[in-house]
Amino acid sequence: MYARKGYELVKDLANGEKGQLQPFNEDLFNQVVDQCTQHYLELQALIRKMQEESVDVRETRNSDHYGALIHHLSLIRNKRCLMAYVHNRAEVIQNFAWKVGLELLELPEEIQEKLSPSEKNYFGKHSSALQTYMAEVGIDLNVVKSLSFTRNIDLMHSEFQTNNSCCNKKIIKIVWKIYCVANGYNLSLQIVNVPFF
Amino acid sequence: MAGQSDSTMSLFSSEEIEFMAEDEMTEIVPNLRMDSLNFICGDYGPFLPQLAAQVPLWLALALKKRGKCTIRLPQWMSVENLTRVLEAERDSHAFQPLPFHYIEISRLLFDHAREDIPDMYMVRSLVEDIRDVRFHKVETNLEKFTASTVTWKNMSAMEVNVIRAFAGRALQAFYKHDNEQQTPDTDRALDKQPQIPTDRPKRNLKPR
Amino acid sequence: MENYNEIDDILAEEEFVPVVFQKAINGVKIDESTEKGYIEQGSKTELPFWLARELHMRQAASISVPACFNQKTRLEIQADAACVDLRSRCPYFYEFGSKLAPLCDKTIGLLLPYAFRIRYKEILHKAHTIAFAAASKFPTLLTTEETSLYEAAQSSMAAFKKWRAGGPRLQRASILGRKRKPAE
Numbered sequence: 001m002y003a004r005k006g007y008e009l010v011k012d013l014a015n016g017e018k019g020q021l022q023p024f025n026e027d028l029f030n031q032v033v034d035q036c037t038q039h040y041l042e043l044q045a046l047i048r049k050m051q052e053e054s055v056d057v058r059e060t061r062n063s064d065h066y067g068a069l070i071h072h073l074s075l076i077r078n079k080r081c082l083m084a085y086v087h088n089r090a091e092v093i094q095n096f097a098w099k100v101g102l103e104l105l106e107l108p109e110e111i112q113e114k115l116s117p118s119e120k121n122y123f124g125k126h127s128s129a130l131q132t133y134m135a136e137v138g139i140d141l142n143v144v145k146s147l148s149f150t151r152n153i154d155l156m157h158s159e160f161q162t163n164n165s166c167c168n169k170k171i172i173k174i175v176w177k178i179y180c181v182a183n184g185y186n187l188s189l190q191i192v193n194v195p196f197f
Numbered sequence: 198m199a200g201q202s203d204s205t206m207s208l209f210s211s212e213e214i215e216f217m218a219e220d221e222m223t224e225i226v227p228n229l230r231m232d233s234l235n236f237i238c239g240d241y242g243p244f245l246p247q248l249a250a251q252v253p254l255w256l257a258l259a260l261k262k263r264g265k266c267t268i269r270l271p272q273w274m275s276v277e278n279l280t281r282v283l284e285a286e287r288d289s290h291a292f293q294p295l296p297f298h299y300i301e302i303s304r305l306l307f308d309h310a311r312e313d314i315p316d317m318y319m320v321r322s323l324v325e326d327i328r329d330v331r332f333h334k335v336e337t338n339l340e341k342f343t344a345s346t347v348t349w350k351n352m353s354a355m356e357v358n359v360i361r362a363f364a365g366r367a368l369q370a371f372y373k374h375d376n377e378q379q380t381p382d383t384d385r386a387l388d389k390q391p392q393i394p395t396d397r398p399k400r401n402l403k404p405r
Numbered sequence: 406m407e408n409y410n411e412i413d414d415i416l417a418e419e420e421f422v423p424v425v426f427q428k429a430i431n432g433v434k435i436d437e438s439t440e441k442g443y444i445e446q447g448s449k450t451e452l453p454f455w456l457a458r459e460l461h462m463r464q465a466a467s468i469s470v471p472a473c474f475n476q477k478t479r480l481e482i483q484a485d486a487a488c489v490d491l492r493s494r495c496p497y498f499y500e501f502g503s504k505l506a507p508l509c510d511k512t513i514g515l516l517l518p519y520a521f522r523i524r525y526k527e528i529l530h531k532a533h534t535i536a537f538a539a540a541s542k543f544p545t546l547l548t549t550e551e552t553s554l555y556e557a558a559q560s561s562m563a564a565f566k567k568w569r570a571g572g573p574r575l576q577r578a579s580i581l582g583r584k585r586k587p588a589e
Binding site: 002003007010011013014042045046049061062063064066067068069070071073074077080081083084087088 | 428453
């Protein structure tokens with residue numbers, strides 16, 4: 001069936017657990033690309049045939065036109081599948097920076113193995129862009145990890161008189177709130193009389 | 198969207214809600230003499246033995262853990278008040294006014310300040326009963342969901358958070374279905390596209 | 406297109422619909438068994454929705470109602486919507502239905518919210534009675550959308566109960582999967 005390979009690729013992505021990464025399916029990915037080439041060749045052949053019969057390629061709606069149309073649509077469909085595959089994986093990979101760490105080496109080996117070389121490259125560049133940004137702003141935005149640590153380490157081992165850790169906690173809290181707001185945090189329900197922040 | 202919570206499932210984890218609850222002010226009675234503490238969120242103290250002071254809950258708990266103070270039970274956590282609230286909750290469809298973080302505050306106090314709570318077991322079981330009654334109410338309310346605006350007064354942070362993911366998705370689905378019913382696919386503009394009539398056939402399915 | 410990259414949208418459009426070709430088409434093999442590479446006008450087959458829709462729009466094919474929205478299913482939904490196994494009929498029942506409705510049968514558009522309203526209540530009840538859920542076959546009847554709703558309710562409730570019970574605070578980030586669970 002037409003553009004079936006693209007569907008299989010997306011299905012491969014969907015079969016994995018939500019928000020988790022499967023190994024990059026290079027084999028199937030290439031098969032989709034091959035299928036695209038195939039559709040393109042057949043599309044070209046039909047157009048060429050129309051040209052040879054000297055019919056108007058733009059206006060004519062003959063059986064060759066509809067054949068070419070189907071190949072064209074299949075191409076577009078496969079392209080969408082490829083894009084969605086890469087895009088959705090990229091989102092998960094971006095999340096690693098917030099949830100695990102900004103260095104590729106911080107990721108557990110079993111995760112690293114699942115990334116394609118260009119995905120590793122993407123992760124690295126994304127992380128360094130974030131680091132540059134944080135350095136410019138002068139604030140460590142990666143509070144996601146520190147949040148759970150702060151509560152425990154900060155409160156349990158801090159000395160009050162020095163105040164530092166308490167201040168840190170508050171800074172983190174403020175930045176975290178900014179982070180939530182910046183990420184389009186909104187209440188799914190309208191709550192009356194209960195200001196959340 | 199933050200912390201260890203799964204961003205696809207809910208915006209906040211229970212731990213994060215607890216974190217926010219720690220900002221609520223609490224009354225403590227210190228047993229030490231200490232200069233005032235200057236934090237970004239404000240100045241607290243100076244602290245004198247046996248003189249009650251208002252501090253955020255996180256500070257109260259930290260002092261408590263070091264044996265530097267006792268925590269005064271908030272007024273709403275008294276047995277009399279909780280008994281009254283429980284009765285009112287059972288009698289009415291509406292949610293009774295309680296602190297926005299009542300679940301988190303009570304849990305934190307039960308965990309770390311049990312010797313400061315007279316009738317600890319009574320208080321704890323009252324809070325649990327209230328919570329159960331209210332959760333049941335939440336479910337009943339959810340049943341009556343439609344795509345229109347939903348307004349429930351006096352729900353607490355944790356109650357909202359527990360249903361946030363579900364309610365958000367459900368509302369989205371209701372909204373989507375209701376809209377599709379009214380406006381069939383209009384975003385496709387191809388030449389020669391047959392005009393789609395917009396008059397809707399009369400609804401013949403009766404809702405139960 | 407806002408949901409261009411959406412996995413569920415892509416998968417929903419792969420559902421098959423019966424079509425009748427209104428035009429002859431050259432140079433394609435619709436299924437692998439037909440070798441001739443030519444489709445005659447008036448011939449019938451099943452195509453994935455994404456292709457059927459485009460051909461329908463250009464009047465090259467006409468779409469008819471697929472099995473998952475046939476009369477039998479409708480009667481079952483009207484009889485007891487909560488018990489119908491929609492997943493085996495079509496895992497993207499609602500998404501597929503809403504795409505299909507304007508093209509072939511607008512009454513599908515009425516069926517969907519009706520079915521959803523009833524099934525929604527059932528999901529709400531079953532999701533919060535966790536003990537029941539373990540042995541129940543109810544989740545296997547749900548479509549993809551319903552499953553995510555069901556799981557959202559369950560996991561929030563489970564997370565709350567876990568918080569209430571207390572326990573270790575530092576957890577492995579869920580994004581890393583559950584391969585190496587830290588000792589609890």
